[in-house]
Amino acid sequence: xxxxxxxxxxxxxxxxxxxxxxxxxxxxxxxxxxxxxxxxxxxxxxxxxxxxxxxxxxxxxxxxxxxxxxxxxxxxxxxxxxxxxxxxxxxxxxxxxxxxxxxxxxxxxxxxxxxxxxxxxxxxxxxxxxxxxxxxxxxxxxxxxxxxxxxxxxxxxxxxxxxxxxxxxxxxxxxxxxxxxxxxxxxxxxxxxxxxxxxxxxxxxxxxxxxxxxxxxxxxxxxxxxxxxxxxxxxxxxxxxxxxxxxxxxxxxxxxxxxxxxxxxxxxxxxxxxxxxxxxxxxxxxxxxxxxxxxxxxxxxxxxxxxxxxxxxxxxxxxxxxxxxxxxxxxxxxxxxxxxxxxxxxxxxxxxxxxxxxxxxxxxxxxxxxxxxxxxxxxxxxxxxxxxxxxxxxxxxxxxxxxxxxxxxxxxxxxxxxxxxxxxxxxxxxxxxxxxxxxxxxxxxxxxxxxxxxxxxxxxxxxxxxxxxxxxxxxxxxxxxxxxxxxxxxxxxxxxxxxxxxxxxxxxxxxxxxxxxxxxxxxxxxxxxxxxxxxxxxxxxxxxxxxxxx
Numbered sequence: 001x002x003x004x005x006x007x008x009x010x011x012x013x014x015x016x017x018x019x020x021x022x023x024x025x026x027x028x029x030x031x032x033x034x035x036x037x038x039x040x041x042x043x044x045x046x047x048x049x050x051x052x053x054x055x056x057x058x059x060x061x062x063x064x065x066x067x068x069x070x071x072x073x074x075x076x077x078x079x080x081x082x083x084x085x086x087x088x089x090x091x092x093x094x095x096x097x098x099x100x101x102x103x104x105x106x107x108x109x110x111x112x113x114x115x116x117x118x119x120x121x122x123x124x125x126x127x128x129x130x131x132x133x134x135x136x137x138x139x140x141x142x143x144x145x146x147x148x149x150x151x152x153x154x155x156x157x158x159x160x161x162x163x164x165x166x167x168x169x170x171x172x173x174x175x176x177x178x179x180x181x182x183x184x185x186x187x188x189x190x191x192x193x194x195x196x197x198x199x200x201x202x203x204x205x206x207x208x209x210x211x212x213x214x215x216x217x218x219x220x221x222x223x224x225x226x227x228x229x230x231x232x233x234x235x236x237x238x239x240x241x242x243x244x245x246x247x248x249x250x251x252x253x254x255x256x257x258x259x260x261x262x263x264x265x266x267x268x269x270x271x272x273x274x275x276x277x278x279x280x281x282x283x284x285x286x287x288x289x290x291x292x293x294x295x296x297x298x299x300x301x302x303x304x305x306x307x308x309x310x311x312x313x314x315x316x317x318x319x320x321x322x323x324x325x326x327x328x329x330x331x332x333x334x335x336x337x338x339x340x341x342x343x344x345x346x347x348x349x350x351x352x353x354x355x356x357x358x359x360x361x362x363x364x365x366x367x368x369x370x371x372x373x374x375x376x377x378x379x380x381x382x383x384x385x386x387x388x389x390x391x392x393x394x395x396x397x398x399x400x401x402x403x404x405x406x407x408x409x410x411x412x413x414x415x416x417x418x419x420x421x422x423x424x425x426x427x428x429x430x431x432x433x434x435x436x437x438x439x440x441x442x443x444x445x446x447x448x449x450x451x452x453x454x455x456x457x458x459x460x461x462x463x464x465x466x467x468x469x470x471x472x473x474x475x476x477x478x479x480x481x482x483x484x485x486x487x488x489x490x491x492x493x494x495x496x497x498x499x500x501x502x503x504x505x506x507x508x509x510x511x512x513x514x515x516x517x518x519x520x521x522x523x524x525x526x527x528x529x530x531x532x533x534x535x536x537x538x539x540x541x542x543x544x545x546x547x548x549x550x
Contacts, residue, residue: 021046024058025091025126027067030119034096035076037065037126041089047128057153058128062484062505065095066109066133067124072100073109074116075129075137079480096480098502101136109133114502131157138504146191152492152505159495159506163192166455166499167396167434170425174442174470175459180491180508182400182519184459185438186213187511189356189398193217199355200348202380203398204373208362209517210400216514218356219345223328223363228375229342230287230330234280235261236416237371237378242316253309260297260313264290284337287321287330324547325365329372343383346376347395373405374417381424384431394432397424402437403444418446425452442469455499460488481505 024047025039044059057063061081066073076095084090097119101112108130129137131154138151140160147158173188175181190213193199201218203210211220233241235254238261243253264285266277277283294317298310320326343349346357359376361369380395387393399405399421405414406421424435425448437453439445443465450473458474458481461467471482474496481494481503488494491510496503 022055022128022130023125024065024128025093027120027122027124027126029122034079034094035120037093037095038084039081039091039093039126041091044091052131053155054131054134054153055128059091059093060153063153064098064129064134064137065126066129067120067126068103069100069118069120069124071103072118073103074100074118074120075109075112075133077480079483099137109136112137112139112501138501140501144195146188146195147509148187148191149506149508152507159500159504161188161191161455161495161499162501163195167192167394167436168429169454169498170429170435170437170452171455171457171497171499172402172437172439172442172450172453172473173457173459174439174461174466175493176462176466177440178490178521179459179488181438181440181459182209182517183491183511184457184493184508185398185400185436186210186515186517187508188457189214190217190511190515192396193355197353197355198351200351200393200395201356201398202346202376202395203356203358204376204400204405205358205360206362206369206401206404207519208360209519210358211360211518213511213515213517214356214358218348218354218358220358220360221346222360223325226328226359227331227334227342228329228372229284229334229338231265231284231335232282232339232342232375232379233371234282234378234416236419237374240371240374240414240416241320241368242313244316245312249309253312256294256297256309256313260290260293261285263293282339284335286335287317287332291317323365326368328364329368343379347380347383347393349393370405370414370417373399374420377417377424378420381420381428381431381433384428384433388431392432394434396434396436398436398438400438402439402449403441406437406446406449408444408446422446422449425449442466442473445469447472453497455495455497457493457495458485459493460490461485 024043025037027035027037029036039059047055047058050056061078063078064075065078066075074097076097078093079096080094082092084092097116099112099114100116101109104110134151134154134157138157138159144163145160146163147160149159151157151159173181173185189201189203193201205211235258238257239254242257243250245253258279262279265279265281265283267289268283268285294310294314298307320330348355348357361372364372377397380397384395405417421435424433428435437445437449442450443463447469450469453473456470456473458470461470467482467485470485474482481496484505485494491508492506493508494503494505
């Protein structure tokens with residue numbers, strides 16, 4: 001049968017206001033949220049010269065189509081295509097339904113909403129979406145939102161993210177190295193700070209990339225100025241720093257640490273006016289008190305063989321105290337009770353128009369990085385917990401290289417930060433704590449934490465295992481976008497979930513040079529062509545290396 005006859009059979013009750021040139025096919029069969037459609041290849045070729053970008057790109061994988069069901073237009077996205085009949089230019093395509101909307105006076109789309117309440121019958125006509133229709137689809141409503149880029153396959157339609165839904169139900173930014181992930185994170189945070197200059201954002205920066213991007217609208221904290229009091233740690237975090245054994249010996253060491261830590265905190269209880277004290281209470285104590293108590297407890301023992309756990313703790317304690325690399329945290333100058341001032345500086349309370357703090361942990365000794373992140377994360381959650389009844393001040397915690405802190409398989413150090421981030425992912429929304437996870441290896445990230453992220457921003461992922469984890473985390477309506485993830489260009493992403501009206505593929509805006517993170521790839525051809533200054537540079541590097549300072 002001639003394909004043209006298929007698309008022009010008599011008795012069609014569809015709205016005659018739709019121009020015949022925009023009718024490109026029919027629905028031969030339908031099943032649930034997906035369907036198969038047949039397209040007229042000749043009609044598609046005739047549209048290629050259209051001035052309307054959306055019409056000109058009709059019938060391509062990733063483009064949109066619509067079909068009339070009663071008073072509604074159903075909108076779908078083409079997921080896959082194949083040749084049906086070469087002689088008649090018949091093309092078969094699989095589509096995923098995105099949503100539905102009303103009909104405008106000119107036959108266009110209005111009042112689009114996600115989800116489908118009714119399905120087309122076999123034989124329903126397939127029509128092209130115009131630029132005006134796509135603007136209606138992706139138009140942001142009156143909820144607070146930020147625009148971040150251009151929706152594919154258009155040239156002008158802006159993609160928007162709803163701030164409250166995006167932050168309130170957590171988000172994850174995923175992408176392989178070199179895809180523009182750091183710049184995308186900076187773009188999102190800049191846009192959010194633009195609409196929320198009195199916000200409260202804490203970003204964990206493991207590579208020192210983001211300080212330059214936010215120097216003018218926040219505070220950059222590193223080992224030189226962080227001044228994190230050691231006594232803010234709870235028992236689990238103390239154990240990760242001071243206990244180096246495992247198995248049964250570890251439990252013995254933890255028991256000793258618990259007694260000595262509680263006694264050291266108790267010596268300052270009267271000064272704080274406290275009547276109730278636990279080993280986890282953030283009460284200042286003197287390092288010298290802890291050392292003296294440890295020595296006194298050891299002196300009570302009769303046999304030298306019973307002193308092993310005390311000697312291990314004492315050796316580790318003395319090592320930490322004497323090492324200048326740990327001075328940002330274990331300094332005798334940090335014993336003062338400045339907890340409120342520390343929280344105000346890190347959480348930006350008040351923000352004063354500088355709503356973000358970048359915590360650069362690149363200079364923190366590797367064996368306590370997870371402890372530092374654990375303390376900051378737990379303080380955010382505990383602050384939200386104990387401030388209930390006060391004016392709500394939501395806090396956003398953004399973790400770059402998140403798979404380091406909430407890995408899929410937990411072993412050895414890092415258990416404390418794993419537990420607190422998992423708790424934030426599961427319970428943070430109730431207390432006003434938002435979580436943003438950024439990682440290049442989603443397969444190494446805890447699946448339970450990733451599943452709690454209401455919005456997924458997926459950039460190009462080269463690893464098949466990573467793509468499988470993203471597929472498991474994506475909502476059902478976005479499954480059709482998975483095939484596009486390996487083919488995304490740099491600074492291009494697929495966004496789905498609570499933060500957007502419907503799943504979309506977006507080409508992200510380009511940030512101004514002064515707002516980009518320091519994560520650009522080195523230009524080998526240029527840098528290796530510039531001789532001179534190496535001897536002086538080596539001297540400066542060795543000096544900083546030995547002093548462990550910037």
